Amino acid sequence: MNKTHVFILAALAILAPLQAGAHKASVFAYADNGQVYGEGYYFDGRPCRGCAISVLASPPGVKDKDEDEGGKILFQGKTDEQGVFIFKDPIDTRPLIIRMDAGEGHLAVFTLEIKPERGPEGEQEGEQEGEILPIRRAALLPECTPECTMKLEAIIEARIDTEVDAQVKERLASLRAEISRLRRESERPG
Structure with a gap:
């Protein structure tokens, strides 16, 4: 073999894995507020457009994500x-x-294992029943009974909880987007 052949073979050996990795696909998903959100992307960060998605319930005892045959679609x-x-x-x-x-x-393939957290009454976090009533000026009058005061405190606490939940969800959404972006970037060729 002459030097040209050796050089070509060496170049092919080095570049072939890069070409194979250029088309590698990844998928990522998370559960939030009764929905599962996911994203598919290629090694270079481009989105996987129109790619087929199948979600299976893993059969009992199957831990390996490559052994999911037989799971219910x-x-x-x-x-x-x-x-x-x-x-x-x-x-x-x-x-x-x-x-x-x-x-x-x-x-x-991606395995989603974490169940969403549930509140004390069994509802999924973020779900609330009923409507939070506005605080009425009359409730602040000195004639307010202890029962009235307790109701007022409950209303205030519920409104605070709702506002905090909204703020946390907003920040979590931006963190999830950032995690997804970082995953795409970390899988790109150096």
Whole structure:
């Protein structure tokens, strides 16, 4: 073999893995407020547009995300133009195996294991029943009984909780977007 052949073979050996990685697909998902939100993307950060999504309930005893054959299919759909997909969270079913077929033999798999937290009455966090009433000026009068005071305190506490929940959700949404962006960037070629 002459030096040219050796150089070409060496270049192919170095560049072939980069080409293979350029089409690698990944999928990521999280549960929030009764929905599962997910995103599919390629190694270079581009969104996986129109990729088929299948969500399976992992059969009992299956821990390996590659051994999910036989799991019950809970949802099938496609990613949108941004590579995003959303489906109703089957809250009592975990783990969920989320498979994305990016075409040309590229299959990405993600296992969602964490169940959403539930409040003391069993409702999912973030859900509230009824309406929080506005505080009436009459409730602040000195004639307010101890029972009236307790109701007023409960109303104030509920309003504060609602506002805090809204602020936390807003900040969590931006953190989730940042995590997703960082995952895409970390999987790009150096």
